Amino acid sequence: MRRKVISIILLATLVFNMVGCGKAEPAKPQEPGQQQNTGNEAREDLDSGNGADTEDTKPFEGVTLSLMLTNTSGMEGLQAVIEKAEEKFGFKIELDNTGSGGTEYNSLVRTRLISGEMADILYYNAGAVLKKQHPEDYFMDLSGNKAIMERLDETFIKTVSVGKETYGVPVSSSQAGGILYNKAKYKELGLEVPHTWADFLANCEKAKEAGETAVISSFGSGWCQIVPSLGNYYNVHSAYPDFAERLEAGKAKFAELPEATKSISKCADLIPYINEDFMATTYDDACDRFAQGEGVHFIMLTQALSNIYSLYGKEVTDNIGVFGVPGDNPDDHGLTIWMPNCLYGNKDSKNKDAIMAFFEFYISDEALDTYASFSPPDGPYLVKGFEMPENVYPLVKEDMQAYFDAGKVYPAMEFEVSLEDGQFAALISELTLGVISTEKAAQTYDENLKQSAIQLGYQWD
């Protein structure tokens, strides 16, 4: 008897669940695919907004835009700009913070794009990572908007364009991937900024002899270890100006071109100089320790400055300088730069005009000033005619600007080449731990890039 009752209950639950499923489905066609769950609200707001339009002159009163993003260092600045834009245009921007980082964010963006559930505005990388998502299928083309196109830097435009179409506006300034150094320690140890890799290693040796941690390394976060290698791209490009095209055609190999191999061997060179607990140190730990005066060098993106600034303030960041990962020629010491994250508009959004207005506003002097007052820039801006604000780190104003003025800067590989090795960090970990040799690491890197080429549909023989 009891078994019967239980079975009936179970069956009933099953049936109810199925009815539930059945009911949920017909709801789908009502939403025309592109809006997120905020879509309905937006529509309601629109209706109520139409009535209020008469007394208000704000052009997009009642419109709600959704913005998909993940945790980022410049959040306060972004929010401040959004507030200003809301005041000015009358729309509301709802942040959809997914909170997931790195590769997980990539998967999430991919699935939302495919399933047609992308927000109105997406916060995302420029360069290879963007191009892998086939932006031409999903994002609004900005190339017809002169006001935007004429404001943006040409190098930047290339990294957010496919063919003749351009998709993104920069969220913040550019930044560099280079060797941050503690100026006070340099003075104390009598060191000078090195212009060749050998000189840099000599500096490390001196620091080590003085009992300092020569290079702070943070493999614990799973991406910091690749910065020395990526930061070496200026030198690779300088040695082989056509490297990018040859790599994409499957003709250039990291294992075969000696200057390219150095992108990997330089990581191996650092082994004697890094902190012992590098595997367990995270990016935040490393910023913290570097700010507190531990470690003479920290090979990192200059965005670390914003992180350190928010924790320790101006005094500490004033003590930090930067130089590019040096090559072998002291006269050609350049800096590899990174493009900022960007904002992209959803092609299928119902509020494209509002998005366009927001983008135009986002790269105006007013918006950039607002952003910078919360998060000082980590490098020069990619917006033409914008004067750097007052509160700039000396590292940006003096060190980085000098490289820009001398024309000795080049974007990192990911902004020039669509191939990408998502497992590069694991590879550098293995190299640093002595599991594999430099040669093997370089070969594996080439193979992983080939895998990425297959995925993109490149035909290599």
Add this chain to the structure above:
Amino acid sequence: MNKSKMYHNGFVFPVILIFSIFFIIPMVISFYFSLTVWNLDSVRFIGLDNFKTLLHSGPLITGFKNTFIYIIFGSGGVTVISFMIAVFLTSRIRTKNLLRSVVFFPNLVSSVAVGITFIALMHPSKGMINALIKALGGSSISFLGDPKIAIFSTIAVMLWKGFSIATVIYIAGITSIDPGYFEAAAIDGAHGWKKLRYITIPLTKDSINTVLMLSVIGSFRNFDLIWALTGGGPGYATDNVASSIYKQYTLGFYGLSTAGNVILLITTALLIFPLQRLLRGKGDE
């Protein structure tokens, strides 16, 4: 069994429907996608290239190697050690009930929380375990950072978390043994080890099989703890098959990772079916 069929066959229908929608159909579809380069909206057929790539790729092979290490040490450890704990907890001790709850506790904590806790405990310079080792005069060990040690540290955490369920299964098995056997054995002069060897172990064989089977399957599909603890690192040192396939997936290699899943499905089947038959057969003896 058959004398009066209690229910109509149609009652199986909802289960079969759900099972096919969520398991059978995706499985069949995945065989197709494993033969393609797939970016979720466009598909290009490439034959068996994905399988060739995977069988030549270092990470997946390391993943397989590690999976077997996890099975041998992880499942083996759980099967043996939790049996000992169960025997201890079914013996005549005072704080039996309290200890049983304590043993079950790790299972109540989510794997991610366990991972984060042990990352802190095992930190080479700030962790409690290393502080203890240093206090005792040793030098600090990079539990999760040394590629040779990391996999065993991971197994240790797995064991810590895996004991509970296995112990409960064993306790149930041991307490269901008729006390008459023990009394009879005691009269015949059997004590301690002999009781264990000739009564407890043979009569809990079913529990042992269940635990072994569950833990082998568990080791195969274990992912959350590894991911939270090491992310498969350092390098690929603690990756199992599941986590290395997940990595391919996050890189956007959807066809390739589907091929990996097909390989995982086949190997799991090849391993579990014979194992099940072997253990079942033994149970019948």
